[in-house]
Structure formats: C-alpha cells, structure tokens
Amino acid sequence: MRKIILFLGVFLLFPAMFRAQDRHIVLWDNTSAPTSNDLTGDEVEMKPGQWTNTQTAEMWIYQAGANATGQGIVFFPGGGYANLSVGNGHKTAEWFAKNGITAAVVKYRLPNGHSEVPREDADEALRVMRSLAPELHIDPDKIGVSGTSAGGHLAASVGTLSPQRPSFMILFYPVISADTDKRHRGSFEQLLGKKHCDTPQSQELSLEKKVDVQTPPTLLFHCDDDKVVPAVNSVLFYKQLKTYGIKSSLHIYPSGGHGWGMSSCFRYYDDWQKSVLDWLSTL
Secondary structure (H helix, E strand, O other), X not given: OXXXXXXXXXOOOOOOOOOOOXXXXXXXXXXXXXXXXXXXOOOEEEEOOEEEOOOEEEEEEEOOOOOOOOOEEEEEOXXXXXXXXXXXXXXXXXHHXXXXXXXXXXXXXXXXXXXXXXXXXXXXXHHHHHHOHHHHOXXXXXXXXXXXXXXXXXXXXXXXXXXXXXXXXXXXXXXXXXXXXXXXXXXXHHHHOHHHOOOHHHHHHOHHHOOOOOOOOEEEEEEOOOOOOOOHHHHHHHHHHHHOOOOEEEEEEOOOOOOOOOOOOOOOHHXXXXXXXXXXXXX
C-alpha cells in the first residue's frame, strides 16, 4: 500500500537555513514503492542539504501567499543521479513560493542502475501535488515540473515519458541526450549501470528523441561554457519542441558554467528569475 504521511500546518524546519515548509510528505520507500533501487544502509547527508544513498522518496511543499498565481511546480534537484542537492532545491522552491507559485522540492530515490525508480518517484510527486490542489489553492491543470542538471533530465522524463504529463516544464542546464558526444556520461551510468550505458537501451532515455505533440510548454536555461552538460542538450530539446509546435523558450548565457542554481554570484541571476516569472505569466 502506498503510504502518504501528511504533517499539516506544523511548519517543520529542514534544516535551519530554510524557512518553514507548509507540508512534508513521505511518498514511499523501497518496501512500498513499485520498484526498489536495491540500495541498503543509511541515507547519507554528505554535507548540509546534499544526500546520497537515498531509499525514501519525500517532498516538502512551500505554499504561495497572497500573491498566489494559482500555479504550482514540483522541483527535482540535480546531482548526476549519484547524489541530490536537496538544499538547493529548498532554496528554489522557497523562491517560487515567494513569487506566487506554490512549490514542492522532492528528495527522490537514486536509480542505482534502475532507471525507472526516479521517474516512479517523480510521477507520484506530481500525482500527489495534483491531489492536494484544492487544499493548496492551486489549479490542478497549472502544475509544472522543474529541475537542474540530472534533475532536469528527471523533470523532462516526466514531460516526455510519463502518462500524466505536467502542465509545463522549466529546465535548468538539463541532461537530455544519451548520444556519446553530447551526454553527461555519469548520469547515464547511474541510470542504467556501467555495463548498459553504451547499449541501445540508453537511447530510450535520450529525451530529445521522445518529444511529441503532448510534450508541455518548456522554458530552458543553459550556459555556453558549460563543461559538464554541454549546452547542445538544451538546444536539441528546444529544436524538437519547435518541430512539434510546442510553446517554448531557450536562454543560453555566454558564461556561468554548470550548477549555478540559486547562486547570487551567477552573473545572470536577476535575468533568469525575471525570465521565469515573465514566461509563467504567459501560460
């Protein structure tokens, strides 16, 4: 049985550097989820907000206030599918909520060679977010997904492979392509295992090849000098979106590298935030 544990109105702290969330939800673990990632032992917080060996999927929801737009978003942190930058996810979700978009950050189970596991968690998080829409005062038809790096790949997987598509996607320097000259190899090794990383199976997770007419509107951000996940990943995805006539926008900044997230040191920090809010206002 799926177990959803809701802690309503208790304003849990996680950790002290983040403001109180409105809800904390445990989605499931390896014993109750459809598929196990076969990881054992304790989950490890390598440093504040950064987790590895994750075996329980959970989400924290930040609810918008008086400026609420009625939109919601589910955010998946990155980490190459080897670890999770959950702390950055909390900061991002809090920023969305402050700007009127009720947001959830998800600590998902890492794949450990079971590529279906993170998407099972992501699909369930989106399902739960939609089920809570009346209580959260958001429109169930205006709930999107977002993510950074490998979390961007997970968000885009929901938008291209899931039977329940999100309403929109916002992808930050996402892993997209499985092609050997474009991919982030580490992400695909974690998804499929090293033995299967170079097999045709990997192409089933090359998401530029999975775009279709049902893919939701998408906003993409990347930096031209990204040495970890080449900007061509976003370019290829954007090209396919336009092939199918999907409402989309692509921002490629000249510098900034990879992993800038919520860093105020990023030169285009104000620009990307304004662009996100402007784009969301058009949906």
